[in-house]
Amino acid sequence: AKQKVVGVSNLWLGNDWNARANQTIIDYLEKKGCKVISTNAGGKTGQQKADVENFVSMKVDGIIIKGGEGDAFLDVSKKAWDANIPIVTVIMFLPYAVHNSVEDSWQGSTNLAVWLVNQMRGSGKYIGMDAAGWHTLEVRKRAYGEVLRWFPEIKMIGKWHEVNPADPVNNAYKITKATLRAHPDLKGVATTWGLPAVGAIKAIREMKKEKQVSIISIDQEAALLAQMHKPNCPATAVVGIEPIVQGTEAAKALWAAMEYKTVQEAKANLPALSVIGVSYVATKGVDEFKPKKIYKSVNACWDGNFSGTKLKKPW
Amino acid sequence: MQKQPITPKGIINNYGATFAFIIAIIFFSFASQGFFSGQNLQNILVQSTSLGICAFGLTFVLITGEIDLSYGGVIGLVGAVLAGMLKDGHSIGLVTVVCLAIGLGTGLLNAILIVVLNLPSFLASVAVMFICMGAERIYNQGVTTWIRDPSVLSIVQGSVGPVPLPVLYLFALFFICWFLQTQTKAGQYVRALGENISAVKEVGIRASLLKSGVFVFAGLIFAFAGYIEILRIGGAVMYAGSHLLLSVLAACFLGTATFKAGKANFPGTLIGAFFLYTLLSGFTALGMKFYLVPFAQGLILIISVAISSARRGKIEQVQF
Amino acid sequence: MNKSNSNAVSTPALANEPAEKASRKGNLHLIQYGIFIIFGLYYVIVTILRPGFLSLGNFYDIFIETSIISFVSFGEAIVIAAGGLDLSVGNMAGAAAMLTCHLMSNMGYDIWVSIVAGVAIGGLIGLGNGLMVTRLHMNSLIATLGTMFVLVGFLYGITGGVSVHIVPENFEYLGNGTFLNIPIPMYIMAVVFVLAYLFMEKTSYGRNITMIGGNIEACRLSGVNIKKLTLMTFVICGFLSTFSGILLAARQAVGNVDLGERFLLEGFIAAMLGTVIFNGKNIITGTLLGAIFLVSLLNGLTLLGAGPQWMYFAQGALLLVAIMANYYSKRSMLKLPGKK
């Protein structure tokens, strides 16, 4: 059979998670004998769209769109669909994709927020750091807010700060440090992605407030882990989506999709959506992240919850 | 009009990047099957539209001997307002007018700073860029806003017959700019202005009015480029302007090595814009590593401009 | 030495005009130093609202940050002085930082070897920029834009986008350590500042570099080696940019691919402030002040809890204020005709 060509379009490859996930996809598909072309749009949605368009007009056998905004690809993904090219998305949603592999940012973030509330004992000041315009980060931000809004005693200083994606560590460091000077009673830091947390930890260390401030963040960046590994790290909890799992999942789905004759067939047979669970790392107070149980049958669920009660099994 | 000795060396000097462009197309066509297809060439045209249009605005300004980097902010601001107002339910007609008005306004602001107050254009336009970025951020609150109305999207994503609309816009605007600059009085003065402003003043042409006009016109073009870019993407992503900042510069500079050695000109800019996307598409078609794309874009920019600068024989300085 | 025998010449001319010229000076200073007044006021206001602004700790923060951007800014200022512009400073800084981190943490080379390699690559790229400008007669704006694209490719090429976590602790010391309670970067900045100042103000090289910026042809015809000096400005700029990149990596203990990008605009703003603050004279001191202004402006805004939009507005306003101050002080000297 002819060698299959796969295009992987990355919105941005400038951090560990993206680089790692991209590499996982490449490795998986190459092992299957595909030729993989991966592109990096450097954070520019316009260019990412151009990359995908190029894949379509090259008539590749399958496309993975990793990162970015589904809405931007509506028309080009329709074209791919018409040309019978299956698309798998990673951490984004697209109606014309045969499979969307997304991360569980919402649950992870709400859990982190719970942890932060506990660390702050329900009151105090915190700051938020974010990067503007990224869909996945927006979800995380909202999930944080969904929890924190129930605690009027927990107050955000100013608005969400925007960290320059090109300079996340130092920028977050400056913001945290300056805020600590203006508000010495700061108790929490919430960031929506990994590298700002690195800067925040550094600032808190330098201000000797490790005991007072807690940090939550998503992304288990190597640099962040390294900071957490060092002694006297402020209480930190991070949630991570595992890049290898996410990448493998997406690559697997695409490989499966390419085995079908048509995209319709692929879509009919593949799950439309898969959610990759998150993993937690916390230096303190891990109890809030107890593993959740899955009941494989209804009976087991009944037994787990209602056995020994007066309730009668309805079936 | 042109009367310059035609020698092989002269041709290479004047049309270096044009040749490189043609060679690149031939190379990509033979080296990969996917490249030379109607679909792919059409893609390249469509992809270069907003970049090309924005670069026309910059080319106009470069011809006057100034520079205007404000598009780095204007495009984003226009996008934010466009998507935001549509979301609030305003009609596309009104929104279009507002977008163009923003271009007009920033163009005027540039004109006031650069022409009336006589500030150096490089710095003043960077300042305007910052101001627009701030305004953009205020307007969209740091959130990407999507445009859902298909009839609005079809302004850019649609086509007449086989021709995609953006391509029409690109060539129409190209023709307008080219005609204005080379075939009309005002265009002559704009070129003259860039060469020797006191000569223009001396014959009683209102040089400052003209220059202001160029900045305002460029502002309008930038706004139009933003409008196209955002409708092409389908939503106002954050800081869309700074995404285009360097590529637009690169397209204009490639253009200086394309037709008129060392001088900004519209056919050159058009080819410069195509060139950047041709490389992206060609390298993808060949399955090259992604980081080779900027690498090659940079090298080609350097080489073709080097060829056209070689005959200059002296060090060129930057004017602020 | 040919001294003409001037007694015989009975020159009458022009004796009348110079006497009056001295009176120009007065009002000029006020306009020119307007930026100092504005900043003075700004500092007072921030201090009233957020007393933490005026603490020794914050003072250090401002100075460490200043020292990190100062190297790029000095380099850029020197290039600008000779009539060039270097758009690749940010990527040179990034390339140096990533190369150093990569060699040191991933490949296990000695710290100093890695640093030297990082600095050398900056110098080399600078040399490349300089050669393009002096030998191929390219406009520096274009040449360095090209370099910038090439470097983006290079950066992703060597690292694949993965950030490098810095392993050796004593490398971090460069960015975070203190000596006699004063942060190390400030020492480095002080040394570089003094050297750059002496170079630009007290040596014939610096003198001629500024002269080239004024009129390159006149310099060439006066026997100034314009090629060598222009080349030198780009090499110095590349060389100094690497300091910023490597120190920033050391400071944040991680090297990420985009790390240098911020230096382009920040370095440019500081350098431009530097060339206008003292009216084109004494650019190194001016640049240092420019960097301090820029950093303290953003620091103050953060202390006030201002959102990102205000950061953008502030940078735009800072540029405008500086160039306007320069413009009005120049204009009061020239009284540009035709502008009624």
Place this chain on the structure above:
Amino acid sequence: MGGQENIVIRTEQVSKSFPGVRALKELDFEVTRGEVHALCGENGAGKSTLMKIIVREYVEDEGNIFIEGHNVEGLGIRGVQELGLSIIHQELNLIPMLTVAQNICLGREPVNWIGKIDWKSMRKMAEEFLSEVTSEIDVENFVENLSISEQQLVAIARSLVTSPRILILDEPTARLDQKSSDSFFSFIERAKQKDLTVVYISHRLEEIYRICDRVTVLRDGKKIITEQINELPQTELVKYMLGREITQQVPKESVPIGEVKLSVKDLFPKEKGANINFDLKSGEILGIVGSIGAGKSEVARAIFGADPKKKGTISVAGKEVKINTPQDAIREGLALIPEERRDQGLVGNESVRKNMTMAALKKKFCVGPSWIQKDKEIEAVETSIRTLRIATPGTEQEVQFLSGGTQQKVVVAKWLMSDSSIYIFDEPTKGIDVGGKYDIYKLIVDLARQGAGIIFISNELMEVLSLCDRVLVMFNGQIIKGLETVATNREELLFYVMGGRDYAETANNSKGYH
């Protein structure tokens, strides 16, 4: 002179100040219809300023200006053009990368109904106006390819496009060589017959006496006198301009001629021109004259290494040297005072001090490899300012604020500091007033006396004849004649400048016929 209606330009009590300088002081000035009115004065007297106010490029601080009886208050440049006024500026203001035709028609391009320029009729229009002054320039040529002289003619042609009735000429002949001057003067003669009023600014007395009817003298921004030209002897005029008397125009002095200092063999500057050979001895002042684009500057620049040369050998003091850059030339003791002092000689926004020490900075004012000794520098600069009588308020004044003559002295001072022994002066007196010229002649003679060899390039034949020992005539890139100044005269020189072959024979022939 006639009644009010005959007065075409009238200024009343016009004053204008630049910061620190009062350029014009309560000036009354009148020009009557049909006359050629000369405006004289030293550098910085305010001539150009007055004209710029009249054409509305500057706005006066006080006073009134009337053109053809209209008060120009509130009129723009276009407005006064419509009153029939046209000006040719002291500075050449052409656009190098446009063609001659585009330059001439700038601002008056013929267009068709959609606004497209009608290239054909534009070309015709340009040819028509250019033919008024010269027939030797192709209107399709790019201005950047023209010599300065030719460009000046184009500038004159351009000023005619508005069909002016009043023409202001600010030193039009400063850039014209002898031949183009002649065609320019015949243009003026024709213009006079057509009742054109001309205001003529010039530093060249012979021209003023040749073509002007009346003269106004300005000094320090004040009007000194207006007089019929034939009632004012030259010496008087100069006296009014300077406020004192100059007895001798050129301080001619015989200096002993020594050994060969510089010898140029088979020099081919650039592509054009051929085979330049000459020797220069110490103490000698060697003039080079020639018409438009004859290649004088080209030769000077090739010797100095300012432009790359095709081939040729240059020997200094008998030893062959390699000169490829100005640095090489300076090392061999050469100095070039270039033609365009603002563009090539000075760094405008830097101080007098830095400009003066530029060429010798490393050699004389640095210790170690490059450490500047500022005291030594200041001392040397102050000495220079004193001995050359440079009119500057101090060593730190930016040179862009100095007058033209003063600037030229700064350039010369720069080279004096570099201890050169061979000086090439390329039209050093262009646009400089009588007093300034005198100073420069004096300086050149002093240099020669001290044993320097001097090449003096000029278009003013009289000054060459009286200053130089020997003169080379260039035509079309070649040296066609070498003459001893004592054994020649203005007519002979002009004959060769215009490309004549053998003067003696021609002169004999013409004698024979008469």
